[in-house]
Amino acid sequence: MTIRAHGLTKRYGDKTVVQDLTFTVNPGTVTGFLGPNGAGKSTTMRMLLGLDTPTAGHATVGGRAYAAHAAPLHEVGALLEARSIHPGRTAFHHLMALAHTHGVPRSRVDHVLALTGLTDVAGKRVKGFSLGMGQRLGIAAALIADPATVILDEPVNGLDPEGVLWVRNLLKSLAAEGRTVLVSSHLMSEMALTADHLVIIGRGRLLADTTVADLVRESGAACVKVVTPEAVRLRELLSGAPGVEVTGEAPDTLHIRGTDAPHIGRTAATHGIPLFELTPQTASLEQAFMDLTHESVEYQATAMTGAAA
Numbered sequence: 001m002t003i004r005a006h007g008l009t010k011r012y013g014d015k016t017v018v019q020d021l022t023f024t025v026n027p028g029t030v031t032g033f034l035g036p037n038g039a040g041k042s043t044t045m046r047m048l049l050g051l052d053t054p055t056a057g058h059a060t061v062g063g064r065a066y067a068a069h070a071a072p073l074h075e076v077g078a079l080l081e082a083r084s085i086h087p088g089r090t091a092f093h094h095l096m097a098l099a100h101t102h103g104v105p106r107s108r109v110d111h112v113l114a115l116t117g118l119t120d121v122a123g124k125r126v127k128g129f130s131l132g133m134g135q136r137l138g139i140a141a142a143l144i145a146d147p148a149t150v151i152l153d154e155p156v157n158g159l160d161p162e163g164v165l166w167v168r169n170l171l172k173s174l175a176a177e178g179r180t181v182l183v184s185s186h187l188m189s190e191m192a193l194t195a196d197h198l199v200i201i202g203r204g205r206l207l208a209d210t211t212v213a214d215l216v217r218e219s220g221a222a223c224v225k226v227v228t229p230e231a232v233r234l235r236e237l238l239s240g241a242p243g244v245e246v247t248g249e250a251p252d253t254l255h256i257r258g259t260d261a262p263h264i265g266r267t268a269a270t271h272g273i274p275l276f277e278l279t280p281q282t283a284s285l286e287q288a289f290m291d292l293t294h295e296s297v298e299y300q301a302t303a304m305t306g307a308a309a
């Protein structure tokens, strides 16, 4: 199901926290909803889910407002930042209660417990859960009714590296199954690895609606690091093509712009050149994100220094 935001606006008193946001989230891909802290991501997600009323504009999921769906949990599964899980309940009972109220068979409870790696702690009370376990339980709850659309607010918060990798792969597989996946984050580096499509906001305004590939291209970040014992030969083979720029920092290390890792890998394979490393660089993607959002960061260290001076 496609998510559409049309001119979404939210004001609290005289403060506009979301301003005239229009964007579309399509099925089959992971869409990253990016912005610095306080940019308005959670507020926007709450409006998509009908939990906050927009001051202006509206949002639809599959062509209808969220509230108009007959069985919302089957259509949209969500993880929001402020979870309210009864602390005395076990993970299993929390999910069973959700399943009961929404006509979901018990087999789904076992399935999502296994999917989120919580089977072994299913009988433990939620109050003893770590932040990461709580996030996993929130994700299990979002997926309980096998929804076509998944909306997750900062799902990797509190997760260890293994958990972050797990969420990344889970989101990709949900999208590969044809679901619509919208995931918020303030980390460009994480979204570059997880999302295809990016909706970037700052201070409630849309700053970019793009793909990771386009952002990489536009930011000049499309640099691939290659380590090979045959750097001279590979440089000769690649640098003939128009737009390709090859620089080297060490005898066996090349930095290549203007083409991508698959092309470099194939060229090397065709000519029997061994590669010890083939790494797309995303450091300048982070810089592109900071440049884009710089004006709209709510609490800037420099501003605070200025105030103190």
Ligand SMILES: Nc1ncnc2c1ncn2[C@@H]1O[C@H](COP(=O)(O)OP(=O)(O)OP(=O)(O)O)[C@@H](O)[C@H]1O
Pocket (backbone or CB within 6 Å): 012, 017, 035, 036, 037, 038, 039, 040, 041, 042, 043, 044, 186
């Ligand atoms: N109920 C409310 N009343 C007043 N202001 C609010 C309310 N809810 C959110 N805000 C303000 O709206 C702005 C956007 O908040 P929001 O939580 O949507 O941002 P976010 O992008 O999700 O940030 P974070 O990454 O820090 O969670 C913030 O300045 C916040 O203080």
